[in-house]
Amino acid sequence: MDIYAIRKRQLITLIGDQKKGACAERWGMAPAHLSQILSDKTAKNLGDDVARRIEVVEKLPRGWFDSLPTVDGPVTAESKQLIMAPSAEAASSAADQVKQMLSKVKGLTTEARDRIVAAAEEPDDGASNELSVNMASLRPTNEEIVIPQYDIRAAMGHGQVPPDYTEVVRNLVVREEILREKGITYTSKTSLGMINGWGQSMEGTINDKDLVIVDKGIRDFVGDGIYVLTWHNELYIKRIMRLDEEHYRLISDNPHYENQTARIDDVTIHAKVLLIWNARKA
Known part of the structure; x- marks a missing residue:
């Protein structure tokens, strides 16, 4: 199975019972584009840029679309939750990447570095873990x-x-x-x-x-x-x-x-x- 067939299966799993139009809007893509990817009658594929963007929006580990889960049997609500859950390895990898990035930044105190690394290592429980007001300001407000x-x-x-x-x-x-x-x-x-x-x-x-x-x-x-x-x-x-x-x-x-x-x-x-x-x- 090639990479695009894998991504298509993962996309179908991710959408589940959701409305395709709502998913397309959330992912910043045209509904017709999403329908073409899901259709067996067109040759549209889920490209790298869109796959990575959806992973960010859905808080999935980078590369989630590129490999099939090792879950036996039919896809149930429980197995879907297991499939979509970011692994500990992914979280560790993200923290390692933050550490590597910080090693190149000059002027940060040890305390500041520790706080940033700690934030990167925390699991996402739905709460806001922005590192600074500048990061939070990248998200639109109600106005x-x-x-x-x-x-x-x-x-x-x-x-x-x-x-x-x-x-x-x-x-x-x-x-x-x-x-x-x-x-x-x-x-x-x-x-x-x-x-x-x-x-x-x-x-x-x-x-x-x-x-x-x-x-x-x-x-x-x-x-x-x-x-x-x-x-x-x-x-x-x-x-x-x-x-x-x-x-x-x-x-x-x-x-x-x-x-x-x-x-x-x-x-x-x-x-x-x-x-x-x-x-x-x-």
């Missing part, structure tokens, strides 16, 4: 939103064939009040995402490799604005204006690029652009 970034480069030039699925690679934690101050409204928190612009046709508004926050809950034209769309099987970020009942005008903000007229039936809208997250050198 913050986690916006996942997707590994998808929406073309702002000649277009780019979209991948079969988009996979979260990073997260942005932002306070809701910041979005409200900027007049940003969205269909739901879980519909927010970030992607990279790619090209020069929207330059001046969205520059090459800029991050843009999008609302994936908007899949139809809801008025003039900038959208992520597919046209003739190529992915674009374009400003859309409706010309008539049958046509859109796809507008490039860069005056050096020509605007294009597209049949509405040939355009698939994936999301609406809400905010450009520019990073400019001072």
Whole structure:
């Protein structure tokens, strides 16, 4: 049995009676992506990055997905609990890794080192064992939103064939009040995402490799604005204006690029652009 078949079996065990949609949301992946991995009709596999991320979210030992448990008989509630329980060896390994890391850190007192190692050796009983306020601040509060970034480069030039699925690679934690101050409204928190612009046709508004926050809950034209769309099987970020009942005008903000007229039936809208997250050198 190859590694992907093993991971699939482990994934099925992990999901159990849970709803797939809830699991996908918790793991930061599209429900369609999870369904494709679980389906016997597609060739989608559980990749390294996603496997490691799920292990972190579910507090499983690193590499849990890569080997089958040695439990005889059918998978019962008790055996599932045994399968998913982090081993003492994994905990010891984590503590050893912390010790190795601390050996390279200068300026820590012996007491501080001992406290950090002790925290790493403690079993996870559901209580919070953050090492510092800085570590705790990485987790969103009730007033913050986690916006996942997707590994998808929406073309702002000649277009780019979209991948079969988009996979979260990073997260942005932002306070809701910041979005409200900027007049940003969205269909739901879980519909927010970030992607990279790619090209020069929207330059001046969205520059090459800029991050843009999008609302994936908007899949139809809801008025003039900038959208992520597919046209003739190529992915674009374009400003859309409706010309008539049958046509859109796809507008490039860069005056050096020509605007294009597209049949509405040939355009698939994936999301609406809400905010450009520019990073400019001072």
